Amino acid sequence: MQGKNTPVPNADRSAAMRSRLIACARKLFVANGYAETSTPEIVREAKVTRGALYHHFKDKQDLFCAVVTAEAEALAKSVEKEALAAGQDAMSAGSLAFFQAMSKPGRARLLLIDGPAVLGTQEMARIDAGGGRRTLRDGLSSAASGLEPAELDALADALSAAYDRAALAIAEGHDPDPYVRAMSRLIGSLKSG
Amino acid sequence: MQGKNTPVPNADRSAAMRSRLIACARKLFVANGYAETSTPEIVREAKVTRGALYHHFKDKQDLFCAVVTAEAEALAKSVEKEALAAGQDAMSAGSLAFFQAMSKPGRARLLLIDGPAVLGTQEMARIDAGGGRRTLRDGLSSAASGLEPAELDALADALSAAYDRAALAIAEGHDPDPYVRAMSRLIGSLKSG
DNA sequence: TCAATAAACATGCAGGTTGTATGTATGCAA
DNA sequence: TTGCATACATACAACCTGCATGTTTATTGA
Numbered sequence A, B: 001m002q003g004k005n006t007p008v009p010n011a012d013r014s015a016a017m018r019s020r021l022i023a024c025a026r027k028l029f030v031a032n033g034y035a036e037t038s039t040p041e042i043v044r045e046a047k048v049t050r051g052a053l054y055h056h057f058k059d060k061q062d063l064f065c066a067v068v069t070a071e072a073e074a075l076a077k078s079v080e081k082e083a084l085a086a087g088q089d090a091m092s093a094g095s096l097a098f099f100q101a102m103s104k105p106g107r108a109r110l111l112l113i114d115g116p117a118v119l120g121t122q123e124m125a126r127i128d129a130g131g132g133r134r135t136l137r138d139g140l141s142s143a144a145s146g147l148e149p150a151e152l153d154a155l156a157d158a159l160s161a162a163y164d165r166a167a168l169a170i171a172e173g174h175d176p177d178p179y180v181r182a183m184s185r186l187i188g189s190l191k192s193g
Numbered sequence C: 001t002c003a004a005t006a007a008a009c010a011t012g013c014a015g016g017t018t019g020t021a022t023g024t025a026t027g028c029a030a
Numbered sequence D: 001t002t003g004c005a006t007a008c009a010t011a012c013a014a015c016c017t018g019c020a021t022g023t024t025t026a027t028t029g030a
Helices: A010-032 A039-046 A050-056 A060-085 A090-102 A107-127 A132-143 A149-171 A176-192 B010-032 B039-046 B050-056 B060-085 B090-102 B107-127 B132-143 B149-171 B176-192
Strands: none
Touching (some): A010 A039, A010 A060, A039 A050, A060 A090, A060 A107, A060 A132, A090 A132, A090 A149, A090 A176, A107 A149, A107 B107, A132 A149, A149 B149, A149 B176, A176 B149, A176 B176, B010 B039, B010 B050, B010 B060, B039 B050, B060 B090, B060 B107, B060 B132, B090 B107, B090 B132, B090 B176, B107 B149, B132 B149, B132 B176
16 A cells, blocks of 8 residues: 555656647647647646756757747648548649648647748748648649749749638638639649749 | 037937837847847837836837737838839739748748737737738739629738748748749739739 | 927836746655 | 666756846037
8 A cells, every 4th residue: 555656657757848848839839829828838737847848959049940840740740641541633732731731720820920930931841841842843743844943942832822812811811702712813824833 | 618409309209219128129139020029128228228218118018019010011011112213014913922022031931920019900800901812812903804893802911921921931931923923823814814 | 589398218126037046855776 | 686778757968038227428599
């Protein structure tokens, strides 16, 4: 009858703590932004101490990076799944899947606003690796043929920014319809043009 | 022979101090980013005290807002001037003028990265009022006719984000050529489509 | 010309934040 | 069970922000 409950393996405890911190941090980062969220707030929310946070993450930015990375992975997974389900016309199916996945509260802010500002566009590009831009590039190369690679890359980059802006506008409460139509017009005109 | 030099009018002194603080703040914000720039650093650079800063600006964010506003005005002025000089084909002339004006060091970071993150997209839209998106919308309405207003707005918004992304890529050292061509292809295909 | 007033700026302080150094308890391996 | 590494808590120093309070300088009205 000692206070010794079944011992929790270290690996499990660690993983649980990590995801707990990431979840609580995400909640506050989304609600108040990166700068306005303090580490004391985060650990209060998670009901632990700052020691735990700094044990698992190098610093506040490292924790934010983990949050953003998880978000980017969730986005990619969602889009991939949706786009795969819809067989033909991968372009417009992927487009809709992207908008839908991006409408999850906070996601746009994390990936499109705070992420680039805090981590830099370069690091964000690394995190996104194989994500949206890559898919877009592949789609474009088959749709609009006969561009040299450099221009194809630039076009994919620019268009991906247009998608991002549309997703952000929708996330901020604008009517999705005009944006969805505008983007498909943009893509469509590239094909025929 | 008293130490009384000609008295400096208050208005002049104030204006000088204001622009001095804005210039020094711009330099540091551009070099190190908003969060990593402290008000002590700024006033050290300007060779004054924090008292002066907080006399002229409500807080650090207010100073940053002034920096961004000045930058947006300088950009708009540059583009307007260039675009006006080139007579016909306002669209591609304006495009080139935009890329050129946006290539001024630090401008892209201020207006496209830190600005939206620190001030919010809404405030940034207010600052940009009558700037790029408006011009783009007007250009599009004559080029691609027969869209309803809502879709036109969305299209202008998305395309303006594409321009921004291109400008940012160029500012980060990418070859401008592919981006310039990609954007003109995008605009061009809208016309014919 | 000369007080009186207000504006422009400097200084000092309180509260809060970050990152680290140090302390403690718990799992784990020999 | 003994020793060590891991997981976490506590304590501390440095820093920053914003305000409250001085001090100097221009401006105004008589």
